[in-house]
Amino acid sequence: MQEQISQIKEKALEAIQNAKDAKELDEVRVQYLGKKGELTLILRSMGGLSPEERPVVGSLVNQVRDELEAKIEEGEKSFANKVIEERLATENIDVTEPSKKMTLGSVHPITQVVNDVKEIFIGMGYQIADGPEVELATYNFDKLNTPPDHPARDVQDTFYVTDDIVLRSQTSPVQARVMETQKPPIKVICPGAVYRSDSVDATHSPVFHQIEGLVIDKNISMADLKGTLEMFAKKCLGEKTQIRFRPHHFPFTEPSAEADVSCFVCGGKGCRVCKGEGWIELLGCGMVHPNVLRNCNIDPEEYSGFAFGFGVERIAMAKFGIDDMRLLYENDVRFLKQF
Ligand code: DAH
Numbered sequence: 001m002q003e004q005i006s007q008i009k010e011k012a013l014e015a016i017q018n019a020k021d022a023k024e025l026d027e028v029r030v031q032y033l034g035k036k037g038e039l040t041l042i043l044r045s046m047g048g049l050s051p052e053e054r055p056v057v058g059s060l061v062n063q064v065r066d067e068l069e070a071k072i073e074e075g076e077k078s079f080a081n082k083v084i085e086e087r088l089a090t091e092n093i094d095v096t097e098p099s100k101k102m103t104l105g106s107v108h109p110i111t112q113v114v115n116d117v118k119e120i121f122i123g124m125g126y127q128i129a130d131g132p133e134v135e136l137a138t139y140n141f142d143k144l145n146t147p148p149d150h151p152a153r154d155v156q157d158t159f160y161v162t163d164d165i166v167l168r169s170q171t172s173p174v175q176a177r178v179m180e181t182q183k184p185p186i187k188v189i190c191p192g193a194v195y196r197s198d199s200v201d202a203t204h205s206p207v208f209h210q211i212e213g214l215v216i217d218k219n220i221s222m223a224d225l226k227g228t229l230e231m232f233a234k235k236c237l238g239e240k241t242q243i244r245f246r247p248h249h250f251p252f253t254e255p256s257a258e259a260d261v262s263c264f265v266c267g268g269k270g271c272r273v274c275k276g277e278g279w280i281e282l283l284g285c286g287m288v289h290p291n292v293l294r295n296c297n298i299d300p301e302e303y304s305g306f307a308f309g310f311g312v313e314r315i316a317m318a319k320f321g322i323d324d325m326r327l328l329y330e331n332d333v334r335f336l337k338q339f
Helices: 002-018 022-033 038-048 053-090 109-123 173-181 222-237 290-295 312-320
Strands: 134-136 165-167 186-195 207-217 243-250 253-262 279-288 304-311
Touching: 002 022, 002 038, 002 053, 022 038, 022 053, 038 053, 109 186, 109 207, 109 222, 109 312, 173 186, 173 207, 173 290, 207 222, 207 279, 207 312, 222 243, 222 253, 222 279, 222 304, 222 312, 243 279, 253 304, 279 290, 279 312, 304 312
Parallel strands: none
Antiparallel strands: 134 165, 186 207, 207 304, 243 253, 253 279, 279 304
16 A cells, blocks of 8 residues: 555656646646545545554655645745746836826816905905805895895795795805804905806806905994905906995995906906996995894994905906806816816
């Protein structure tokens, strides 16, 4: 039997030597060491041996099995290495090959304007405030001194979620939210999306963006409002920009005004951008109405303030010479790449 074992060993070693790949090597393993392998069968047939022979044969078989297993493992490793070497040889990287062009996005014109405006006001000591887009009607209207029969409350103008909840139609409700949670002095701007029940055309969209401003402190006057907006207009639209105020009405300010800027394209002579007027309407503003202060628990005898609000799209369109608002929302890369 020892003779038979050493023959099996020789045959197996030769087969291991001759195996051409991992698969053939595995076949050798099955043939000799598998459940029905030649060496395994020897172990199984040991029952017929004498008690003296059994341990001798047993240990010989184990020794041979260990040896074969080691050789097979060695072979497997070298086949695995060969595969890697072959891949390394064939898959070499040409580092001189020109790379694929990376396309970088750009900041959307609306975001650019918002960022510029934020920068200007942060420079004047303002903080950025935020409020919900799905807003209580109380904040959108009542706290802002807007009477129950005001046309802006009409369902034709404002999107109602329920009788008491609206999609905010202006960023002005953030004024009330800030006044209720912060003590004066207050200096904030609030950029954000607003919603109105408008059909889409070149100058209207049911979703657009506004930036609200609010300053509350002791002894704030209309002169502070004017100086602030003048400074802002020059920084945002160019140092030569002039500003003018026209009386207007807003429920939440008294007095109220609309502010125009001299056309930054023609300098006021009249052109396509200002439609021959020389002036471009910029924003609504005024001194915060005492009722609004009272509604937000601020004593109008002690404090006063100003507020303003303007549309971001309008500025972006004028600044970048965009004549159709829809272009700002279509997100056509060919359009956006230009800014
Ligand atoms: N909320 C106004 C609008 O959407 C704009 C506005 C006017 C805001 C006067 C103000 C303001 O803060 O004082 O038309």
